[in-house]
Amino acid sequence: MSAKPQPVLVFDADCPLCIGAIDTLVRARLVPRESTRAYQDFEGDDAAQLWEAGIRNEMAAFVRAPGGSGFAQLKSGGAAFLWALESSWLGPLARIASLPGLRSVVDAVYRTVSYNRRILVPARPAQPGQIACACDPDYRPGLRLTLILFCVAALGALAYLFGAGFGRGTAALAVALLLFGAGGVACLRLRGEARMTWVGHYSVAALAGGLGLLPAVLLAPWLPLSAALWLRRVCVAAALLIGFAVLARRRRSLRALSP
Numbered sequence: 001m002s003a004k005p006q007p008v009l010v011f012d013a014d015c016p017l018c019i020g021a022i023d024t025l026v027r028a029r030l031v032p033r034e035s036t037r038a039y040q041d042f043e044g045d046d047a048a049q050l051w052e053a054g055i056r057n058e059m060a061a062f063v064r065a066p067g068g069s070g071f072a073q074l075k076s077g078g079a080a081f082l083w084a085l086e087s088s089w090l091g092p093l094a095r096i097a098s099l100p101g102l103r104s105v106v107d108a109v110y111r112t113v114s115y116n117r118r119i120l121v122p123a124r125p126a127q128p129g130q131i132a133c134a135c136d137p138d139y140r141p142g143l144r145l146t147l148i149l150f151c152v153a154a155l156g157a158l159a160y161l162f163g164a165g166f167g168r169g170t171a172a173l174a175v176a177l178l179l180f181g182a183g184g185v186a187c188l189r190l191r192g193e194a195r196m197t198w199v200g201h202y203s204v205a206a207l208a209g210g211l212g213l214l215p216a217v218l219l220a221p222w223l224p225l226s227a228a229l230w231l232r233r234v235c236v237a238a239a240l241l242i243g244f245a246v247l248a249r250r251r252r253s254l255r256a257l258s259p
Contacts, residue, residue, distance in 0.1 A: 006035045007061040007073070009084045010050060013038030017113075017121040018059070030088040049074060057137045058114045078103065078110035112150075115143040119200040122253045144196045151203035155210040162213040162235070194257045201250050209243025212236075 009031055011018040025031040039047070039055050053060050054076045061080035065072040075083050082103075085094035097106050113120065115137045123136075190198055216235040220228040247254075 004087065005063045006032065006087050007063050007075075007080070007084050009036045009080065010039050010042070010055060010060040010062065011036065012055070012059075013040050014123055015117055015121070016123065017117045020121070025084075030090055031084055035084070045070065058110070077114070078107040081110060082106065111140075112143050112146050115140050116147045116200060118253075119144070119147065119197065119204060122201075122250055139193045139196075141193075141196060144200055148196075148199055148203045151207040155203075155207050158210045158213050158217065161217045162232075190257060198254060198257050201254055202247070205243050205246040205250065208246045209239045209241075212239030212242045 009022070009025075011022050013019065022031070022036050026033045026036065039050060039060075042050055049071060050060050050062075053074050058077040059080050060074065060076040061084045062071040062074045064070075079098075082094045082098050085091060088094075096102065118136060213235050216228070216232050220231055223231065
């Protein structure tokens with residue numbers, strides 16, 4: 001019995017998140033480097049078929065037809081991702097995740113990340129003479145809102161756990177949500193997609209900053225009170241610095257949203 005051919009995973013080479021994901025898969029020996037290709041390398045009928053399969057929004061994977069003309073199989077989204085992993089050491093887990101029910105969860109998580117990839121990791125500015133990729137994902141309000149709500153919930157949980165160790169859980173949660181809400185004031189003059197995109201960027205930056213509280217959440221219960229208080233202050237400072245640093249790196253994207 002001949003071995004199944006390894007699918008070729010197609011990604012957006014203008015997307016830092018996609019490039020990082022491919023590099024991670026290759027380093028972890030989940031996908032061979034030769035089995036990955038950038039969408040920008042395709043042209044003609046192949047590019048058209050990939051576009052119709054939804055490469056603008058999600059990764060795709062294909063196996064060539066005998067003779068190398070066209071695609072014998074072509075999948076996109078979570079199905080493509082799991083298909084590409086089936087030949088790896090995570091193959092059994094990929095096949096389990098492909099079962100009905102679990103597959104729906106994988107698809108939901110994948111789409112939330114994929115359709116918000118320009119929010120999670122903004123695209124790099126085009127260099128002189130370089131044509132920017134036309135692979136920006138479609139705007140899906142529901143998926144954008146899912147990302148925002150996840151960030152709010154995760155930030156609130158971190159703030160609560162951070163404050164709970166010092167008997168101020170409710171106050172810490174309230175402060176975190178107020179700080180998050182304060183960021184929305186700046187986007188009141190925006191409308192529709194621009195407003196949701198601005199809040200998406202802010203929510204990701206707020207959660208990134210909130211992760212700076214994690215060391216205190218994990219370590220403070222095991223430390224003497226004086227050391228725990230010192231760690232708490234350091235973590236608050238780190239959270240603010242991380243949050244502002246992430247926002248600063250998004251200033252180009254945020255400025256582009258201004259009317």
